[in-house]
Amino acid sequence: MRLLLDTHVWLWWNTEPERLAAIARRQIGDSRNEVFLSAASVWEMAIKRRLGKLPLPESVGSYVARRLAADAVRDLPISADHAAAVETLELLHRDPFDRLLIIQARHEGLRLLTVDDQVLAYGSPTVDVRI
Numbered sequence: 022m023r024l025l026l027d028t029h030v031w032l033w034w035n036t037e038p039e040r041l042a043a044i045a046r047r048q049i050g051d052s053r054n055e056v057f058l059s060a061a062s063v064w065e066m067a068i069k070r071r072l073g074k075l076p077l078p079e080s081v082g083s084y085v086a087r088r089l090a091a092d093a094v095r096d097l098p099i100s101a102d103h104a105a106a107v108e109t110l111e112l113l114h115r116d117p118f119d120r121l122l123i124i125q126a127r128h129e130g131l132r133l134l135t136v137d138d139q140v141l142a143y144g145s146p147t148v149d150v151r152i
């Protein structure tokens with residue numbers, strides 16, 4: 022299985038995994054699955070940390086690099102095709118980071134794990150990982 026973690030899902034995986042459904046924790050932790058974190062999520066975390074809305078023990082760059090290596094999570098770059106395809110996405114949600122994640126999941130054949138109702142409104146390939 023190929024999984025893309027929404028920003029909050031990745032953060033919870035690293036800080037409060039009990040906030041995720043047991044099946045999600047198993048899927049993320051299963052070494053047979055390919056798990057990705059988008060550059061869009063890193064960008065979002067950097068903005069939120071700079072604004073004082075995301076406390077992390079170190080810089081976003083250091084934290085993400087360390088956690089990706091420790092958890093065997095792969096980074097997913099943003100391509101020009103991903104960025105351009107955002108214009109084709111229905112306007113159910115206006116958050117630019119979430120919209121890019123939905124497009125990336127669709128284009129790369131990934132299941133997007135989230136708890137965000139607005140993201141879930143897009144249907145497949147989003148997956149609700151709430152308890």
